[in-house]
Amino acid sequence: MIGRNPRLTLLRVLIWGAACFFIFRIALVRVQVSGISMLPTYADHSKNWINRFAFLWHEPRRGDVVAISFNRAADPGFRLEPPHVMLVKRIIGLPGETVAFAGGRVLINGAVLPEPYEKLPCHWNRPPVTLAADEYFIVGDNRSMPESDHYFGVCKRYQIVGKVLL
Numbered sequence: 001m002i003g004r005n006p007r008l009t010l011l012r013v014l015i016w017g018a019a020c021f022f023i024f025r026i027a028l029v030r031v032q033v034s035g036i037s038m039l040p041t042y043a044d045h046s047k048n049w050i051n052r053f054a055f056l057w058h059e060p061r062r063g064d065v066v067a068i069s070f071n072r073a074a075d076p077g078f079r080l081e082p083p084h085v086m087l088v089k090r091i092i093g094l095p096g097e098t099v100a101f102a103g104g105r106v107l108i109n110g111a112v113l114p115e116p117y118e119k120l121p122c123h124w125n126r127p128p129v130t131l132a133a134d135e136y137f138i139v140g141d142n143r144s145m146p147e148s149d150h151y152f153g154v155c156k157r158y159q160i161v162g163k164v165l166l
Contacts, residue, residue, distance in 0.1 A: 027053055029161065031067060031086055037140030037150055038088055040119050041065065042164075048088070054163035060136060063117075064091045067161040068138060087151060088164055090117070093129075093137025095157075101126040104143065120144035129154060136160070 003009045029050040033042045042048065042065075050067045060066060067086040093099035098109050104122035106113040122143035131137060131154060139152035 027051065028165075029067070031088065031164075033088055037142050037145060038065075038090075039142040041090075041117055041141045042088060049165045050086075050162040051165055052162040055160065059157075060091050060094075060160055060163070062091055062094055062113075065089070065164040065166075066091060066138070067164060068155050068159050069161050070159065086161060087138075089138035089140055089152065091136050092139055093131055095131050095133050095135055097137075098128045098130045099137040100128040106139075117141050118143060134158075 029052060031048055031050055033044060033046045033048065036044050065088060067088055069086050092106055092113060092115075093108060098107075100107045101122075101124040104124055106115065107128075118141055120142055124143060124147055126147075129137065134157045135154050136157065137153065138155050140150060143150070
């Protein structure tokens, strides 16, 4: 079980242990979806992994499904402990854009946003919102829910914990 060289075996165990600690305690965070706001993409009670390093080399993009933390104070920097309360939402608006809903369609700077992931009918109407340089517009995929039952809107860049792995 230990092999011919116990020191080499111990070194391998330590390396594997450190790699597993890094991956499952720092790089990835496990979340459980609670609610139906992301149907049909993510079902209620489904479990997913969040990649906390997904946006190190590029900023979040339109269509990315991300985890949003509202426990973070004004940009506290990277934390080792995972946030306890997160929302799983899709980014539809990028910094500097104007986002509105008209007849259930999303308008970005006045143009209709094609959304192949949205499968359920939507009847929302919302006035335009212009995003600042560090803001994103997030919303769930299940827009058949009434607006009052659905959390969506503007979030700051520092609130984005990472990208959901499919």
